[in-house]
Amino acid sequence: MKAKTRHQPIPTMKEQITVKDLAARLKLHHTTVSKALRDDPKIRQSTKEKVRELAERLDYHPNSIALAFKRKTSRTIGVIVPQIKNDFFSAVISGIENIAYDAGYTLSLSQSDENHEREVLNVHALVSNLAAGCIISVSQDTTSASHLKILRKRGIPIVFFDRTCPDIRADQVVVDDYTGAFKAVEHLILAGCRRIAHFAGPENVSVSYERCRGYLDALKMHGLPEDPGLLIRGGLLEKDGVLAFRKLRNLWNPPDAIFAVNDPVAVGAYPEIKNAGFRIPHDIAVAGFGDTILSSYLDPPLTTVRQSPNKIGETAVKILLKRIEGKNKNSAPERIVLDTELIVRKSTDRGFRAS
């Protein structure tokens, strides 16, 4: 008997209580019920109470889809990131979710996987689902912005974070990549490094561009030459760090420091550096960007530039909510630049102190 129970199918009922059901039982009109539920002043208190009591008892839940259909906009915020499985992005998403939840919004999440095609389809899905707004960090190979323009056409506000899109006028939340990179490189210089390589990301990605600019300016400011052989361009992933170091390794004159565009790239380079017989930091000092959880656990712990992904997410969604709720429907786009903090760890500690 019991064994049989285990193999019974899952019961399915699909019952849905609507305002009409409530109305029927109360011998009221469904519009009256609707108003009562929304606390319309024109409805008698006693009626409201009866309605609400029944709604509670029958476990009535308003159909958000019907509402969205009527209003032509849902209470869903679309979030598109290059990768979900990524320390930085998942922390941003978490920040977004917390605030969105409090404000009564739902998250629609998708990843572009650094793929432009996929990003386009994700945007279409948001449009199609009448998203109230959209928070996006564009994919590595997004050059055209036409898919983002359709959001604009549909009146769906956009907030960019991390990787922005210069062709679209929209709110942005970024960290001060330029200054962060500048500080990191300056720190390397003050630690005594003179031949500082940079493992850069793709030029069309805003963060890579800004961090590279910070690197170059720091060199210039301290009177160091800019050696094109020390600027290795690649991607943003761990494997790109591996590749970058391999390219560099063949140099007749190796660098004495590496500034990586982000922590994953630094992490990828770590074993390569060690396996090539260099000690960190004595032969080559290494600095990253991002302060991934990992970086403090590396051997030696990685000097890096901390950004607060959580705060980025929270800030982005707050700005978006303001737009959605029309508080600043027609104001000019904001650009919020969050500060970074240089976290100095062993990977750049050469026991050298600039006078």
Next chain:
Amino acid sequence: MKAKTRHQPIPTMKEQITVKDLAARLKLHHTTVSKALRDDPKIRQSTKEKVRELAERLDYHPNSIALAFKRKTSRTIGVIVPQIKNDFFSAVISGIENIAYDAGYTLSLSQSDENHEREVLNVHALVSNLAAGCIISVSQDTTSASHLKILRKRGIPIVFFDRTCPDIRADQVVVDDYTGAFKAVEHLILAGCRRIAHFAGPENVSVSYERCRGYLDALKMHGLPEDPGLLIRGGLLEKDGVLAFRKLRNLWNPPDAIFAVNDPVAVGAYPEIKNAGFRIPHDIAVAGFGDTILSSYLDPPLTTVRQSPNKIGETAVKILLKRIEGKNKNSAPERIVLDTELIVRKSTDRGFRAS
């Protein structure tokens, strides 16, 4: 002039092309257009072409909300996890997203933050948004299952992963926590450890329960006594590892190994162990569970039990899609148990080999 342009508000248009618009321009009826777009065999080829051409040209996108409204179900899959910002969960989510994307579904993501109240509200949001199905790992303090029953009542299929809910008959995707834990503890025993502590998670969380069972059985199987003083119960986070070790530290007779319910707990314990003057693995060997990215970067690298979060996500969503698409609408719930793999690293290497 240019400066002025920068301060112009963001333009907003909110135009929406519908089948009626297309119909009007083509002097057809909107239902005909609708059929043409869906490749209904009853529509003449030439008409279909004209319709599609215009749809393309006007950048028509069907309104998914209207569709969901009509069908009484959307193409959205709800995902509820305890924490988004978590290696394991974010990888599961990523796996889900990939498959869901290919199948034309959208993800609605929320986190319970280990909070039952919040989980309940998240479930209500899914119901309200006519989710097609739901994938969930229940929060740490979820005991009642009434909120999940309402999904059932609405005919929304559920798939549990990782942390299941015994009160609900639904598909489940889990790893073999019991065997994984057993293997890890057995490995510690074979490495020569005799006083093996376990930092357990909450008893009502299925994974904690199973891993604890594996621990106890491994001891029993190898004739080791079960010492209640060595079983420390706590939470699932890094801080819980810190706390657990502090409780343990006061023992007159310290353990020679620790098996942590998961990697974060092991990670939390690491510095505590070292600061208390114990060497890993010589004084205390440590094993975790989960194979977080971190674990291989720890010093010493952590022995752990690998599960494939990506695969868990993919499997969960595939089962869910089968239910949604009614292929097995009425079959008994499946329970998929994925294998684990013991990853042996330095943290348990005592240079000892059992004969």
Next chain:
DNA sequence: CTGAAAGCGCTAACAG
């Protein structure tokens, strides 16, 4: 204070 009518975009069923 409550009811009636209309409509959002789409599709299913049926009629021409």
Next chain:
DNA sequence: CTGTTAGCGCTTTCAG
């Protein structure tokens, strides 16, 4: 092959 009718659940007029 194409058009007509009707309705999903909800809110917004406007009438009673």
